[in-house]
Amino acid sequence: MELIVNNLCKRFGDKTILDGLTFSMKSGDFRAIVGSSGSGKSTILRLIAGLDQPCSGMISVDGSPLKGPGPDRGMVFQKYSLYPWLNAAENVGFGMRLQRMKPAQIKERTAYFLEVVGLSDAATKLPRELSGGMQQRVAIARALATNPSILLLDEPFGALDLQIRESMQDFLLKLWQRTGLTVLLITHDVEEALVLAQQVHVMASNPGRIIRSFDVELDKTDLDQLRLSNAFLTKRRSLSTTMRELEPALC
Numbered sequence: 001m002e003l004i005v006n007n008l009c010k011r012f013g014d015k016t017i018l019d020g021l022t023f024s025m026k027s028g029d030f031r032a033i034v035g036s037s038g039s040g041k042s043t044i045l046r047l048i049a050g051l052d053q054p055c056s057g058m059i060s061v062d063g064s065p066l067k068g069p070g071p072d073r074g075m076v077f078q079k080y081s082l083y084p085w086l087n088a089a090e091n092v093g094f095g096m097r098l099q100r101m102k103p104a105q106i107k108e109r110t111a112y113f114l115e116v117v118g119l120s121d122a123a124t125k126l127p128r129e130l131s132g133g134m135q136q137r138v139a140i141a142r143a144l145a146t147n148p149s150i151l152l153l154d155e156p157f158g159a160l161d162l163q164i165r166e167s168m169q170d171f172l173l174k175l176w177q178r179t180g181l182t183v184l185l186i187t188h189d190v191e192e193a194l195v196l197a198q199q200v201h202v203m204a205s206n207p208g209r210i211i212r213s214f215d216v217e218l219d220k221t222d223l224d225q226l227r228l229s230n231a232f233l234t235k236r237r238s239l240s241t242t243m244r245e246l247e248p249a250l251c
């Protein structure tokens with residue numbers, strides 16, 4: 001899989017939201033884009049998901065320009081987005097039903113992906129009976145179940161409190177290490193970007209564009225230790241300083 005985002009521009013009315021946004025990813029990459037609120041992060045993911053059109057520039061997957069949404073891109077939204085009237089298993093099965101997979105296969109894959117996210121026991125629970133973290137794990141299972149070649153995550157843990165957020169980060173990192181998924185994570189949280197991604201792009205606002213890219217290069221065998229290590233704290237400081245320089249009025 002190769003995703004190429006080339007010189008992307010997006011306008012809403014007369015406001016330019018994204019201008020000259022360029023980056024590319026290959027299979028197995030874990031990439032993060034960090035930017036402040038309103039910099040255009042969700043807009044980038046919506047364009048890559050094919051839910052919206054750029055005014056110029058190009059997005060291609062494996063050499064073909066994007067034509068619209070497709071099962072090759074699995075998306076987890078910023079706000080909880082499970083169907084409230086479907087239970088966890090039915091939510092996970094939703095995309096597979098759209099793909100017209102056979103019922104027996106849907107059942108098998110649903111059980112498998114609920115297990116992957118540690119929620120086998122919650123299969124028959126409705127979203128309102130699940131915590132925020134559990135709901136986002138169901139959303140991740142739903143995105144994975146259609147076998148996408150890239151997982152697009154829009155601040156998936158942004159609404160969770162710190163402790164749960166950290167355990168969800170541990171969960172996502174282990175999932176990526178185990179499966180070799182390709183992940184594009186959007187976040188405003190510098191620490192989250194460094195804990196999870198191999199490379200971090202920093203966005204400037206007005207218009208949104210990537211102005212700096214960092215290779216993370218940290219040992220991620222033990223995240224609790226990592227978060228306290230000098231190497232991590234130094235990188236975090238340097239990334240935070242870059243963001244502060246970009247948005248002096250906001251920080």
Ligand SMILES: Nc1ncnc2c1ncn2[C@@H]1O[C@H](COP(=O)(O)OP(=O)(O)OP(=O)(O)O)[C@@H](O)[C@H]1O
Pocket residue numbers: 012017035036037038039040041042043044078188
């Ligand atoms: N459908 C739309 N119509 C008009 N303006 C929009 C639309 N969607 C987004 N915008 C504007 O585009 C800008 C970027 O929005 P976007 O949601 O991409 O930011 P974000 O970086 O994801 O912010 P946050 O961190 O708060 O989620 C904002 O100024 C927003 O008001």
Ligand SMILES: [Mg+2]
Pocket residue numbers: 041042043078154155
């Ligand atoms: Mg957003």
